[in-house]
Every structure is written in C-alpha cells, then in structure tokens.
Amino acid sequence: MTTQHLAVEAAREHRETHAAEILAEFVDLLSLPNVSRDADDVAATARHVTAMLESRGVEARTVQLGDAAPVVVGHLRREGARSTIGLYAHYDGQPIDQPGWQVAPFAPTLVTGVLGEGIERPLPEGGEEIDPDWRLYARSASDDKAPVQAICTALDALAAADLTPPANIVFLFEGEEEIGSPNLRTYLETLTEELAADAWLICDGPVHQTRRPQIVFGWRGISEIEITAYGPIRPLHSGHYGNWARNPNMQLAQLIASMKDADGNVTITGFYDDTADITEADIAAVAALPDNDEAMRAELGLAATEDDGAAHAMRMLMPSLNVRGFSGGGVGLEAANVIPTEATASLDIRLAPGNDPEGILDKVEAHIRSRGWHIVDEEPDLETRLAHPLVAKVRREASYAGARTRVDSPLGQALLGAAEIAAGEPVVAMPTLGGSVPVHHFIEVLGAAVAITPFANHDNNQHAANENIRLANLWYGVDLMAALLTMELEAGT
Amino acid sequence: MTTQHLAVEAAREHRETHAAEILAEFVDLLSLPNVSRDADDVAATARHVTAMLESRGVEARTVQLGDAAPVVVGHLRREGARSTIGLYAHYDGQPIDQPGWQVAPFAPTLVTGVLGEGIERPLPEGGEEIDPDWRLYARSASDDKAPVQAICTALDALAAADLTPPANIVFLFEGEEEIGSPNLRTYLETLTEELAADAWLICDGPVHQTRRPQIVFGWRGISEIEITAYGPIRPLHSGHYGNWARNPNMQLAQLIASMKDADGNVTITGFYDDTADITEADIAAVAALPDNDEAMRAELGLAATEDDGAAHAMRMLMPSLNVRGFSGGGVGLEAANVIPTEATASLDIRLAPGNDPEGILDKVEAHIRSRGWHIVDEEPDLETRLAHPLVAKVRREASYAGARTRVDSPLGQALLGAAEIAAGEPVVAMPTLGGSVPVHHFIEVLGAAVAITPFANHDNNQHAANENIRLANLWYGVDLMAALLTMELEAGT
The missing domain is CATH 3.40.630.10 (Zn peptidases)
Structure with a gap:
C-alpha cells in the first residue's frame, strides 16, 4: 500500500x-x-x-x-x-x-x-x-x-x-x-x-x-456593482404626487430590466467580449460530466433555466450578471403609499477567464449612461438632481479575475x-x-x-x-x- | 358681522x-x-x-x-x-x-x-x-x-x-x-x-x-396590488448557479418595467379606459390654479416630471400606477452573493372618477398574464413551479372609486x-x-x-x-x- x-x-x-x-x-x-x-x-x-x-x-x-x-x-x-x-x-x-x-x-x-x-x-x-x-x-x-x-x-x-x-x-x-x-x-x-x-x-x-x-x-472571478436611483428628495404621498413625480423603483426596474433579455442573456454591449474561447477540450470535459441538469431543475423548482435550458456546465464558462438585491420603499405590511426617495440594486458579476474585472464594470457603466443616466459616486446634491432627469450613484468593486x-x-x-x-x-x-x-x-x-x-x-x-x-x-x-x-x-x- | x-x-x-x-x-x-x-x-x-x-x-x-x-x-x-x-x-x-x-x-x-x-x-x-x-x-x-x-x-x-x-x-x-x-x-x-x-x-x-x-x-380612488415573483426554492450561490437559474429580481424588474413607458405613462392595455372625460370646465379650473409646478420640481429635486412635464393638476385627473415598494435579496452591507428565492413589488393605483377599482386590477393581471406569467394566490408549491417558467403570487385589494x-x-x-x-x-x-x-x-x-x-x-x-x-x-x-x-x-x- x-x-x-x-x-x-x-x-x-x-x-x-x-x-x-x-x-x-x-x-x-x-x-x-x-x-x-x-x-x-x-x-x-x-x-x-x-x-x-x-x-x-x-x-x-x-x-x-x-x-x-x-x-x-x-x-x-x-x-x-x-x-x-x-x-x-x-x-x-x-x-x-x-x-x-x-x-x-x-x-x-x-x-x-x-x-x-x-x-x-x-x-x-x-x-x-x-x-x-x-x-x-x-x-x-x-x-x-x-x-x-x-x-x-x-x-x-x-x-x-x-x-x-x-x-x-x-x-x-x-x-x-x-x-x-x-x-x-x-x-x-x-x-x-x-x-x-x-x-x-x-x-x-x-x-x-x-x-x-x-x-x-x-x-470564475467576480466584480460587484451597486446602483442607487434617486427620486424626489423627500418621500411623496403617492396620491398627491403619483403620476407626476417619477418613481425611482420604476426607473431602476427599467434600467435593470434592460440589462438582460427574456432568456437571461446579458444585453450590455461587449459584456461577453474577451471571454476565453470555449475549446473542443472544454466541450469534451463538459460532456463527460454527470448530466444532472434536469434533476437540479426538479429539485430547485425551476420549470426553465436561462439561455433556453443550455447545459449548466457550459453556462459556467461564461460571465454572469446576478441581481442579488433590489430594495426601494416597503412591501407587505411595510408598504406605505409613497413615492420613495431612492431605490438600490446590488449586482454581482461572475467573470470567466479573460474577462477584465474593471473593464466589465466599465461596460455596465457605459450601458447605464447609454440609457440616459447621469452617474455620480456620492449621493447627489440638489443641483445635480435638477440638472439630470436620471441620476444614479454607482459603487463598484472589481475583485479578481477568473x-x-x-x-x-x-x-x-x-x-x-x-x-x-x-x-x-x-x-x-x-x-x-x-x-x-x-x-x-x-x-x-x-x-x-x-x-x-x-x-x-x-x-x-x-x-x-x-x-x-x-x-x-x-x-x-x-x-x-x-x-x-x-x-x-x-x-x- | x-x-x-x-x-x-x-x-x-x-x-x-x-x-x-x-x-x-x-x-x-x-x-x-x-x-x-x-x-x-x-x-x-x-x-x-x-x-x-x-x-x-x-x-x-x-x-x-x-x-x-x-x-x-x-x-x-x-x-x-x-x-x-x-x-x-x-x-x-x-x-x-x-x-x-x-x-x-x-x-x-x-x-x-x-x-x-x-x-x-x-x-x-x-x-x-x-x-x-x-x-x-x-x-x-x-x-x-x-x-x-x-x-x-x-x-x-x-x-x-x-x-x-x-x-x-x-x-x-x-x-x-x-x-x-x-x-x-x-x-x-x-x-x-x-x-x-x-x-x-x-x-x-x-x-x-x-x-x-x-x-x-x-x-382619486385607490386599488392596491402586490406581486411576488418566485425563483429557486432555496437561495442559490450566485457563482455556482448564476447564469443558469433565473433570478426573481430580474424577472420582476422586467415585468414592472413593462408597465410604464420611459415617460411615465402606463402601457397596460385599457388602463386609461373608463376614465371620466376631462371637460373644458376642468381645464378652465386647472388653468385658474396657481402654477406651482416649476417651484415644486425645484423644491423636490426633480429635473423632469412624467408625461413630458404635463401640468400636475391635469395629471391628477388621470389614474396613476406607483411602485411603492420593491424588495428581493439584500443591498448594501446586507448584500449576499445569492440568487434570492423571491422578489416582491407593491403597487398602489390611484383611480380617477370612472375607473372601476376591481376592473383596473383585472387589467393589471391581464397584463401580467400577457407577459407569460402564471398567477397564483398563495405561495406556489413545487408542482406549480415546475409547470410554469414564470410564477407570480398576486394579492389585490380594490378599495374604492374616485x-x-x-x-x-x-x-x-x-x-x-x-x-x-x-x-x-x-x-x-x-x-x-x-x-x-x-x-x-x-x-x-x-x-x-x-x-x-x-x-x-x-x-x-x-x-x-x-x-x-x-x-x-x-x-x-x-x-x-x-x-x-x-x-x-x-x-x-
């Protein structure tokens, strides 16, 4: 032995x-x-x-x-x-x-x-x-x-x-x-x-x-980005101001929604560029893996998965964008009839080999700007809010590559x-x-x-x-x- | 006297x-x-x-x-x-x-x-x-x-x-x-x-x-509706499952985003139908009001308001849809790298005279269904989740008319x-x-x-x-x- x-x-x-x-x-x-x-x-x-x-x-x-x-x-x-x-x-x-x-x-x-x-x-x-x-x-x-x-x-x-x-x-x-x-x-x-x-x-x-x-x-590597959208400077009664003052939950939802298509693929320009090629050897290794996708879906209660049900192991070879948190105003018993002052979405981005941790965040920021948003790195003052219809605070952290x-x-x-x-x-x-x-x-x-x-x-x-x-x-x-x-x-x- | x-x-x-x-x-x-x-x-x-x-x-x-x-x-x-x-x-x-x-x-x-x-x-x-x-x-x-x-x-x-x-x-x-x-x-x-x-x-x-x-x-009258979107039955590590399992924050954001256009007008079919006509007398009364819109925008830090800056008093004569709350996963220091199990949006809808409190909620539900969602009224069981790619629990409350x-x-x-x-x-x-x-x-x-x-x-x-x-x-x-x-x-x- x-x-x-x-x-x-x-x-x-x-x-x-x-x-x-x-x-x-x-x-x-x-x-x-x-x-x-x-x-x-x-x-x-x-x-x-x-x-x-x-x-x-x-x-x-x-x-x-x-x-x-x-x-x-x-x-x-x-x-x-x-x-x-x-x-x-x-x-x-x-x-x-x-x-x-x-x-x-x-x-x-x-x-x-x-x-x-x-x-x-x-x-x-x-x-x-x-x-x-x-x-x-x-x-x-x-x-x-x-x-x-x-x-x-x-x-x-x-x-x-x-x-x-x-x-x-x-x-x-x-x-x-x-x-x-x-x-x-x-x-x-x-x-x-x-x-x-x-x-x-x-x-x-x-x-x-x-x-x-x-x-x-x-x-995979990881980068993180948190986006805060701003509405009125104080919470507004949704009756007296609803239909007139813009709502940061809705504006942020529209921004976040624009980042992926209905099938779960990221629509941010250039997001998948630089990803290391998936080689024949990778495909062979993936093919040799136990095929557990259907069992995982059944266990997790998922009728469908992203990219039309593409293989889990193949999807892991690509970068991902995950909305780990979204918060603005209150729901359930905490719901109050106001237009909230801000809404925040927190995203983690998993990087495949080849993706640059900073570069991919630049692409997300470019996407935000392309949708008409003005980006700041601190809570915007009144002057900034009055100069831009859409203002987002972005906090980003590029951690490491895959x-x-x-x-x-x-x-x-x-x-x-x-x-x-x-x-x-x-x-x-x-x-x-x-x-x-x-x-x-x-x-x-x-x-x-x-x-x-x-x-x-x-x-x-x-x-x-x-x-x-x-x-x-x-x-x-x-x-x-x-x-x-x-x-x-x-x-x- | x-x-x-x-x-x-x-x-x-x-x-x-x-x-x-x-x-x-x-x-x-x-x-x-x-x-x-x-x-x-x-x-x-x-x-x-x-x-x-x-x-x-x-x-x-x-x-x-x-x-x-x-x-x-x-x-x-x-x-x-x-x-x-x-x-x-x-x-x-x-x-x-x-x-x-x-x-x-x-x-x-x-x-x-x-x-x-x-x-x-x-x-x-x-x-x-x-x-x-x-x-x-x-x-x-x-x-x-x-x-x-x-x-x-x-x-x-x-x-x-x-x-x-x-x-x-x-x-x-x-x-x-x-x-x-x-x-x-x-x-x-x-x-x-x-x-x-x-x-x-x-x-x-x-x-x-x-x-x-x-x-x-x-x-205005009011109706309320709360929509909960479901992801995996347990929170999933966003690295191991991100890019494969669907994220309820993203799916709900896409649904909510589809309810209004970029200018703040509701895109739900029939939403504005039945609204009492705005008469010449209404328009005259509105015209006689103090014009305070620009001052309100300045005070509230709003560079723009909905419907291309239409008069506040005119907007109040229409029904509104307000996302009073959106919550799924965590943000800030509470952010964890998971795909959350669910996300909830809470909406209040202000009704103009003529809008039916129940009928307008039916229109919202019809919109949700038209986007491919299956609607339930309790937390869905595993079978329901596996039968439908998009499952939403809807709680609605039609309160009263305007x-x-x-x-x-x-x-x-x-x-x-x-x-x-x-x-x-x-x-x-x-x-x-x-x-x-x-x-x-x-x-x-x-x-x-x-x-x-x-x-x-x-x-x-x-x-x-x-x-x-x-x-x-x-x-x-x-x-x-x-x-x-x-x-x-x-x-x-």
Missing part, C-alpha cells in the same frame, strides 16, 4: 473512533461569529484556528498587516522534502442577515437530516452511532470552516498512525474571502518566501451536484489520484467552478500551480440562511485531506 | 391666548400610537378622542362593530336647525417603519422650523411667543389627528364667545382609513339614520402646494365662502385631490353632498418619516373649523 492509501485508511479509522470528539471540536469552531466585516470576531476566530493548528504540532502563527483581517500561517517542514504543497482555506463567513434562518447561525445545530425533515438532536456521546446523513447547521459549516476542521482531524489521524507528510506543507487561512479578499495579495507579497510552494490547493466549495467528489481546475488550470498536468493527475483514493471511486474533473475564489494571486504572486479541492455537499446553503454540512461530506473531507497531506509532487509541477 | 365672521374672530382670539394649552392637549393626542393594524392602540385612541369631544359638551360615543376598529360618533343638535353638517376625520395613522425617522413617531417634537434646519425646543409656557413657522413632528400630526384637535379647539372658542352652531353638527372619526376603510361602509349602513346630513365635509389632506388654503371637490362634486353648487359656494373668511383671502378651488379618501360611501349610502376641507401644510411628510404640521396650518385649521361649524346650508344642498 502507498503512503496515501495508508493515510486514508488511518483517517477513516480515526474519524470513526473519534467522531464525537471531532464534532465537539468542530462545534466549538462554528460557535465563533466570523462575519467578515466584524473585525473583533474575525480576529478571535483567527486566534482559535491558530491554536487548533499548534495543538497538532504545526508551526503556526497569526499574522496581521495594518487594519486587514489576520491570516493564519502554518508550516510542517520535512527535512529533504522534494516539494512543497500549500493548503488554503478561509475562516471568515458571509453575513447572517438573510431571512429564513431557522437556527441561530452561531449556535451549531445537529439535525438528523435536512432541517424541517430531520429532527434536532444533541451532539453524540463517544461511541454513539452516527448517521452520515445527519447535518450540522451553522454559518460557515461548509464555507469555509469545514476544511480547517478536516485538516486538523487528518493531522490527528496521521499522527495516530505514525505517518508524516513526505512533502513540506504550508497552510494559509484567510479572514476576508467573503468580502473579496482585499488584502490577500498584500499578504502573499509580504510572505512570498515562506508561502512558496509547488502547488496551492484551494479547500473551498462543494462537490458535484450529483454528490460525486470532484477536483476543480478553473473558477482562470483555469490544465486537467492533464502532473498536478492535475496527482490530485485526481489522491481524491480517488479518498473517495474509493473515480472523481469528477470539473473544468470550472461557478463560484469565485481569490486564486489568481497565488498564480501571479507566487507562480504556483493551483487547483480546487472541494468536499462540502452541494446543497449546503452557503451564502444563505441555514448553511450546513452533511456529515458524510465532512468525513470525506477528512479522508481527502489525509490523501493530500501525503501527496508527493515533482518539484516545479 | 355674520356669525361666521364672529366665530373666526373668536377662534383667532382663543387660539392666541390659549396656544400653549392647545399644543399641550394636541401633544397628548399625538402621543397615542395609532398605526391602523394595532387594534389595542387604535381602540385606546378612539376612547381618548371620544373623551375630547365629550369634554366640549358633544354627545359623543365610541361605536364598535365586531372586529372592526371603532368609530367615534358625536352630535351637537340644535332645536329647529334647518340643516345638518357632517364633519369626518380619521384618527388612525400610517405605519412607522419607514427609514429616516429623526424623531420618535409617538413622542411629539416641537421644532423651530423644518427638522434639520430649526432646533428642537420644549413646548411653550402660557403666554410665550409662538412662531407660526414652528412645526410639531409626530405620526398623524397632519394626517389626520390635526382636524380632531382643530375641531375641539374651535368648539372651545365658540363656547368662550357664546356662539352656537346654527346647523346640527354630526362628527364621525374613523380608525381604519390608512388601510383602506374596510368597514366604513358597514358603519354608515348601520348608523344611517343618525349620520344623515346635508353635506359631509372630509377634514383630511394638505392645502395647496403654494400654501394657499383650498377646498377640494374631487378625489368621484367629483360641482364647484358651482350651493355647497361649493358656501364652503369657498367659509374658507375665505377663515383664510382672510380667496382660496383655491381644486377640481380634484391627488389623494384618496373613502368618500364614495357617504355619497352612496347617505346620499350626502361631499367635499374636502383640508388645512395641513403640503410638506407635512404624511405617509412617510418625520410627519409634521406647521403651526400656521394648525391655526388656520382652527379658524376654518370655526367657520364650518357656524355655516348654514339650505336643506337638500
């Missing part, structure tokens, strides 16, 4: 005999509030994560530059190692303001299945039978504290079996991923030497929607092999992830090869209410980390 | 010598929470208002039918009176959830001018100088507790001057106006005999935007005369109010002539945050009520 096989076997045995302890430790980690913008919470989580690594003999520390959220850096150095493998995760989480939370986001709740179907139950005692279909509900249960726990548990398993990683291992856990990793590049530039690695593995994201494990070789790595590279083959050992079956080779991960900095600053090694369940509600992880996925994550920690790479892979 | 002249003189003297007491009593009234749907608050307010009338010798009582909010009914009967005059107001208020409140809605705040320009100050002591430009801030300060106070103060003034109304007076104060007066008709039908009057005067709404007093002879009364009727002339005595100058004869008041029931059930006798300042923020009344308007209201309470009408006016 190879070291990787032994490592996965050790991981399996360890997590089966220590499941209750592992869950208890994970619940401690998940109990720490970690919304990205809450600096004190994020710092406390970083300290906790650092201590978790240290207790496994990792040479770990918390590094903080200025006002940036800290990163956790850790090393397992091996004399004479031929290669270095980096493992990245992020310990911060999305906001928790979404409606629909049925559990407290930071009071982890174990449920014997999906919330609403299964029942809540206490954490198991040592030795108690644990169903892998149980789920643990909490913010970041999947995205992205799960890899932190899986790595620590895998290290415990290796130690128990007296196995050591053949390569040097370097860990980097970030605290600002959910707000676009504004300081990751600075951290990489500052710590370039100690973060040098042959490959950086991004431990984030879900397995394939069919629940089959996967290795992901590409990802990229793709070759499946048939030595790294790609080593990863597919490791995941296959952990999974006990061939895994999916995904050309691109739909989501965005701040990966390009690793390529640009460190010159490392990069791929994504996800293990969360696809229905984990990440970024939404009732985020959770299915225990079967957590267990696979432990096995996968054991296999990755014992992987060897040729130098310069 | 006529009785009316004496009454207005008495009102003026009384309010000048008792201003501090009047404001203190008004503050007590405004301190009572009165949001229409809060039954206990509304009932307590009704009891308070009843006591206010009783203390003036009005034969007053609180009447409650079933679960409806109570009405306050009061009588001042005069032996041998030739006519009966009804005075209507409502003591309930709009919700207080609007953003932007700078004062507590039910802790009335006196400001030496407009909030933000003037300074907050304590209530005046007796004899202290009071600037008529001061404003009192509270929910319902204008809409519509002010008439209750003005009537009570006018009654005090008449009593102090030993004047009595020559006509019978009947008061009706309602507690559900801000939710569309669902039970007003039932109250009128139940109390038909004791509410019989030659004319009902609706004490509600603002004076002309030029601050000139006005009598209003018409009003109507208009002749300016040149005896009632019209008597009212213009009374208001002129109170104002000390000719007043504006407004063919129609933009707002909606539940007036048609008085016409249909009681067969009464009806007109509106407003006195609030036009910039009172009614239905919005920081509602207020300018003291000059409150004082004019007292004088106006004194003139109306001493008006005589020919029977059958």
Whole structure:
C-alpha cells in the first residue's frame, strides 16, 4: 500500500473512533461569529484556528498587516522534502442577515437530516452511532470552516498512525474571502518566501451536484456593482404626487430590466467580449460530466433555466450578471403609499477567464449612461438632481479575475489520484467552478500551480440562511485531506 | 358681522391666548400610537378622542362593530336647525417603519422650523411667543389627528364667545382609513339614520402646494396590488448557479418595467379606459390654479416630471400606477452573493372618477398574464413551479372609486365662502385631490353632498418619516373649523 492509501485508511479509522470528539471540536469552531466585516470576531476566530493548528504540532502563527483581517500561517517542514504543497482555506463567513434562518447561525445545530425533515438532536456521546446523513447547521459549516476542521482531524489521524507528510506543507487561512479578499495579495507579497510552494490547493466549495467528489481546475472571478436611483428628495404621498413625480423603483426596474433579455442573456454591449474561447477540450470535459441538469431543475423548482435550458456546465464558462438585491420603499405590511426617495440594486458579476474585472464594470457603466443616466459616486446634491432627469450613484468593486488550470498536468493527475483514493471511486474533473475564489494571486504572486479541492455537499446553503454540512461530506473531507497531506509532487509541477 | 365672521374672530382670539394649552392637549393626542393594524392602540385612541369631544359638551360615543376598529360618533343638535353638517376625520395613522425617522413617531417634537434646519425646543409656557413657522413632528400630526384637535379647539372658542352652531353638527372619526376603510361602509349602513346630513365635509389632506388654503371637490380612488415573483426554492450561490437559474429580481424588474413607458405613462392595455372625460370646465379650473409646478420640481429635486412635464393638476385627473415598494435579496452591507428565492413589488393605483377599482386590477393581471406569467394566490408549491417558467403570487385589494362634486353648487359656494373668511383671502378651488379618501360611501349610502376641507401644510411628510404640521396650518385649521361649524346650508344642498 502507498503512503496515501495508508493515510486514508488511518483517517477513516480515526474519524470513526473519534467522531464525537471531532464534532465537539468542530462545534466549538462554528460557535465563533466570523462575519467578515466584524473585525473583533474575525480576529478571535483567527486566534482559535491558530491554536487548533499548534495543538497538532504545526508551526503556526497569526499574522496581521495594518487594519486587514489576520491570516493564519502554518508550516510542517520535512527535512529533504522534494516539494512543497500549500493548503488554503478561509475562516471568515458571509453575513447572517438573510431571512429564513431557522437556527441561530452561531449556535451549531445537529439535525438528523435536512432541517424541517430531520429532527434536532444533541451532539453524540463517544461511541454513539452516527448517521452520515445527519447535518450540522451553522454559518460557515461548509464555507469555509469545514476544511480547517478536516485538516486538523487528518493531522490527528496521521499522527495516530505514525505517518508524516513526505512533502513540506504550508497552510494559509484567510479572514476576508467573503468580502473579496482585499488584502490577500498584500499578504502573499509580504510572505512570498515562506508561502512558496509547488502547488496551492484551494479547500473551498462543494462537490458535484450529483454528490460525486470532484477536483476543480478553473473558477470564475467576480466584480460587484451597486446602483442607487434617486427620486424626489423627500418621500411623496403617492396620491398627491403619483403620476407626476417619477418613481425611482420604476426607473431602476427599467434600467435593470434592460440589462438582460427574456432568456437571461446579458444585453450590455461587449459584456461577453474577451471571454476565453470555449475549446473542443472544454466541450469534451463538459460532456463527460454527470448530466444532472434536469434533476437540479426538479429539485430547485425551476420549470426553465436561462439561455433556453443550455447545459449548466457550459453556462459556467461564461460571465454572469446576478441581481442579488433590489430594495426601494416597503412591501407587505411595510408598504406605505409613497413615492420613495431612492431605490438600490446590488449586482454581482461572475467573470470567466479573460474577462477584465474593471473593464466589465466599465461596460455596465457605459450601458447605464447609454440609457440616459447621469452617474455620480456620492449621493447627489440638489443641483445635480435638477440638472439630470436620471441620476444614479454607482459603487463598484472589481475583485479578481477568473482562470483555469490544465486537467492533464502532473498536478492535475496527482490530485485526481489522491481524491480517488479518498473517495474509493473515480472523481469528477470539473473544468470550472461557478463560484469565485481569490486564486489568481497565488498564480501571479507566487507562480504556483493551483487547483480546487472541494468536499462540502452541494446543497449546503452557503451564502444563505441555514448553511450546513452533511456529515458524510465532512468525513470525506477528512479522508481527502489525509490523501493530500501525503501527496508527493515533482518539484516545479 | 355674520356669525361666521364672529366665530373666526373668536377662534383667532382663543387660539392666541390659549396656544400653549392647545399644543399641550394636541401633544397628548399625538402621543397615542395609532398605526391602523394595532387594534389595542387604535381602540385606546378612539376612547381618548371620544373623551375630547365629550369634554366640549358633544354627545359623543365610541361605536364598535365586531372586529372592526371603532368609530367615534358625536352630535351637537340644535332645536329647529334647518340643516345638518357632517364633519369626518380619521384618527388612525400610517405605519412607522419607514427609514429616516429623526424623531420618535409617538413622542411629539416641537421644532423651530423644518427638522434639520430649526432646533428642537420644549413646548411653550402660557403666554410665550409662538412662531407660526414652528412645526410639531409626530405620526398623524397632519394626517389626520390635526382636524380632531382643530375641531375641539374651535368648539372651545365658540363656547368662550357664546356662539352656537346654527346647523346640527354630526362628527364621525374613523380608525381604519390608512388601510383602506374596510368597514366604513358597514358603519354608515348601520348608523344611517343618525349620520344623515346635508353635506359631509372630509377634514383630511394638505392645502395647496403654494400654501394657499383650498377646498377640494374631487378625489382619486385607490386599488392596491402586490406581486411576488418566485425563483429557486432555496437561495442559490450566485457563482455556482448564476447564469443558469433565473433570478426573481430580474424577472420582476422586467415585468414592472413593462408597465410604464420611459415617460411615465402606463402601457397596460385599457388602463386609461373608463376614465371620466376631462371637460373644458376642468381645464378652465386647472388653468385658474396657481402654477406651482416649476417651484415644486425645484423644491423636490426633480429635473423632469412624467408625461413630458404635463401640468400636475391635469395629471391628477388621470389614474396613476406607483411602485411603492420593491424588495428581493439584500443591498448594501446586507448584500449576499445569492440568487434570492423571491422578489416582491407593491403597487398602489390611484383611480380617477370612472375607473372601476376591481376592473383596473383585472387589467393589471391581464397584463401580467400577457407577459407569460402564471398567477397564483398563495405561495406556489413545487408542482406549480415546475409547470410554469414564470410564477407570480398576486394579492389585490380594490378599495374604492374616485368621484367629483360641482364647484358651482350651493355647497361649493358656501364652503369657498367659509374658507375665505377663515383664510382672510380667496382660496383655491381644486377640481380634484391627488389623494384618496373613502368618500364614495357617504355619497352612496347617505346620499350626502361631499367635499374636502383640508388645512395641513403640503410638506407635512404624511405617509412617510418625520410627519409634521406647521403651526400656521394648525391655526388656520382652527379658524376654518370655526367657520364650518357656524355655516348654514339650505336643506337638500
């Protein structure tokens, strides 16, 4: 048996005999509030994560530059190692303001299945039978504290079996991923030497929607833009002024509506330009993927999907425009008969390889202007409002570009092999992830090869209410980390 | 001098010598929470208002039918009176959830001018100088507790001057106006005999935007419709599913956008049909109004208004469609990168005379269907979602129709005369109010002539945050009520 096989076997045995302890430790980690913008919470989580690594003999520390959220850096150095493998995760989480939370986001709740179907139950005692279909509900249960726990548990398993990683291992856990990793590049530039690695593995994201494990070789970038339309300077009685004063909800709806056609394709001039060509190889890889589209539609209650039902995996190779929020005035019991003073739409744009994060926002702004709007970057004063019939405040944030790595590279083959050992079956080779991960900095600053090694369940509600992880996925994550920690790479892979 | 002249003189003297007491009593009234749907608050307010009338010798009582909010009914009967005059107001208020409140809605705040320009100050002591430009801030300060106070103060003034109304007076104060007066008709039908009057005067709404007093002879009706568009059954990560799963914000924006053209005219088929013809007389009345449009645009920060800047008063003669609220997902710091599960738009439609409250909603629904939507009246189940690419839940409420009364009727002339005595100058004869008041029931059930006798300042923020009344308007209201309470009408006016 190879070291990787032994490592996965050790991981399996360890997590089966220590499941209750592992869950208890994970619940401690998940109990720490970690919304990205809450600096004190994020710092406390970083300290906790650092201590978790240290207790496994990792040479770990918390590094903080200025006002940036800290990163956790850790090393397992091996004399004479031929290669270095980096493992990245992020310990911060999305906001928790979404409606629909049925559990407290930071009071982890174990449920014997999906919330609403299964029942809540206490954490198991040592030795108690644990169903892998149980789920643990909490913010970041999947995205992205799960890899932190899986790595620590895998290290415990290796130690128990007296196995050591053949390569040097370097860990980097970030605290600002959910707000676009504004300081990751600075951290990489500052710590370039100690973060040098042959490959950086991004431990984030879900397995394939069919629940089959996967290795992901590409990802989309992301830009964000928020548009606020202005109406009268004070709310106006809709009877006394309706039909005369313009309504910012209607004007913004007309602007937003003009950005896509009825079939979901973006109509902004040049939006799809610069997108990396979809090659024959991409098409072949997509064709080899499990076809799950119809099942996803049925599960999600979607009678139709965009672009006349085009394949999900093909759509992920294109940039997207998503109206993540629209808010103006009140609805339901909060509805009041007024013309509101403003309305805001918040958009996230996922970028395919080739799309320029700033350039695509320029195109959106050009579209807004082409519809007769005057753009400002602060709330407009009276003079500005009186000079322009349509005034929009635009706040934009170009975060990072997308990229793709070759499946048939030595790294790609080593990863597919490791995941296959952990999974006990061939895994999916995904050309691109739909989501965005701040990966390009690793390529640009460190010159490392990069791929994504996800293990969360696809229905984990990440970024939404009732985020959770299915225990079967957590267990696979432990096995996968054991296999990755014992992987060897040729130098310069 | 006529009785009316004496009454207005008495009102003026009384309010000048008792201003501090009047404001203190008004503050007590405004301190009572009165949001229409809060039954206990509304009932307590009704009891308070009843006591206010009783203390003036009005034969007053609180009447409650079933679960409806109570009405306050009061009588001042005069032996041998030739006519009966009804005075209507409502003591309930709009919700207080609007953003932007700078004062507590039910802790009335006196400001030496407009909030933000003037300074907050304590209530005046007796004899202290009071600037008529001061404003009192509270929910319902204008809409519509002010008439209750003005009537009570006018009654005090008449009593102090030993004047009595020559006509019978009947008061009706309602507690559900801000939710569309669902039970007003039932109250009128139940109390038909004791509410019989030659004319009902609706004490509600603002004076002309030029601050000139006005009598209003018409009003718009109102219908409301709320449309909820459905996306995936759970929030989806916008990266993993964006560009594939449809977004309800976008779909709803496209639907809402299709309801009006860029110039603000409604494009729903048949929307303007049935609207009462705008006659030469209407056009003449509008032409005689003070032209304040340009000043209003300048004050409100509007570079342009709908229908290519058409006259405000002409636009009020047409039905309107207002997107009072639009909400889906989150914006600003609440923005999360998800495709939300639903988006809701809340619309109020103001009706001109002739528009059918139900019929116009049928036209909106027909428009929604014509755009490919399937309409349901409850949250759709999975089967319904899978059967229809576009599913909308529609909640509709047809409240009441609009109507208009002749300016040149005896009632019209008597009212213009009374208001002129109170104002000390000719007043504006407004063919129609933009707002909606539940007036048609008085016409249909009681067969009464009806007109509106407003006195609030036009910039009172009614239905919005920081509602207020300018003291000059409150004082004019007292004088106006004194003139109306001493008006005589020919029977059958």
